[in-house]
Amino acid sequence: MYMTRTRLEGSLAFVTGGGGGIGLATAQALAEAGARVILAGKNEAALQTAAEALSRAGHDVRYVLLDITQSDACTETSERINRDVGPVDILIANAGIAWSDTPAEEMSDDTWTHVLDVNLNGTFWTCRAFGKPMLEREKGAIVTVGSISGLISNKPQRQAQYNASKAGLHHLTRSLAGEWAPRNVRVNCVAPGYVNTTMSSVTIKDPKFSVPWMAGTPMNRMVEPEEVASANLFLASPASSGITGAVVTVDGGYTVW
Template sequence: MYLEKMRVSGQTVFITGGGRGIGLASAEALFEAGAHVIISDINDALLESGKAYLAGKGYAADTALLDVTRPHDVAAAAEEWNKRHGSVDILVANAGIAWPDTPGEEIADDNWRRLIDVDLNGVYWSCREFGKHMLGRGRGSIVTIGSISGLISNKPQRQAHYNSAKAAVHHLTKSLGGEWADRGVRVNCVAPTYVDTPMSNTSFDDPARMPIWMDLTPMRRVAKPDEIASAILFLASDASSAMTGTVVPVDCGYTIW
């Protein structure tokens, strides 16, 4: 009974930012649990490398070129993939970017707008457009990707724009989770710590940052993509059927202190 709740057999999953990192790991987890998975990303090279990785594991992913900052394109993708598969049952709104250490008083307008556009607006457009179809059917599960940066203000790096976007994703998750709870659609969020992905691991050799991050982490390590993907699978599946609007830190203990 309990292991069966973790399975998503026959369900269709759409993952934004699915070409690498957490998105790709979550694709593998959901495939293993029985789903059919569409990975989307912003360029063909990421899609092809992600598709090839999954093929090497024995999984045949569909791919979709998508810029989540373009709401009309997100709406078109939701329409297309719901028609192709009859339904998209699970959305993993994972696409996001980070930005180099920048003092709050020096963040350029364009940089602020770009980060908010990807990390917050892109999550909302994805939830809105795929959510419409789920609400029409009266069922669906959405997992957003937040961050410990939405719960605390990181140090020593200065990243007010990133922290603000991720905090907003957490509250968006709670807001939509509350609105859609009695209409059959659950919305939950995973809030990772520093994860060994291409977006993050270039900083792991930085002597000005890494010792501080590890000193603040009870487990004294970063997380692996599969550890985040395991939480995504849990929230996507019926194993979490009584949960909505929840933000789940997967942080090696970072937010304890």
């Protein structure tokens, strides 16, 4: 009984930021659980490579180009996918950017706005676009990808814009969960810590960052994308049917202190 609750046969999943890192690992997890998967993002070469690799492994995976900062594009893409491919049952709102170590007093308006546009506004546009048809069908699971930076103010990097965007995303998740639960659409969030992805590859090589990061992590290591993907899979599947509005940390214990 319990193992079958993680199965996703017959489901269609849409994964933003699906060309690599956490998004690609999550797409593979969902596909292995039996879902059809659509990858979305701005880098067509990365999306095509990812989709082809998963397809060669026997999974039903395709991709679409999408800039989540464009509200109209999110709406149009959702309408087209739901009409032409099938109703989207699962949304993984994973797309996001990091912009570390920018002193607040020196931060430009463009830097602040760009990070908020992608991480917070873009996540809302995506959730709204794909959540509306879920609400009409009274069926759906949405997982947003936040960060421990939405729970704490990291050190030593200075990143007020990133921290604010992820804190807003966490509260957006809770707000949508409360609104949409009566119509059987669950909304949860996974908050990773320091993850071994290309996004982190530059800063983790700098002892200025890596030494304090690992010193503050009880497991004394970075989290792997597959470990975050496993949490995303759980929250997207019927195994978590009684959970909504949760923010689940996958951080090697970083936020316990």
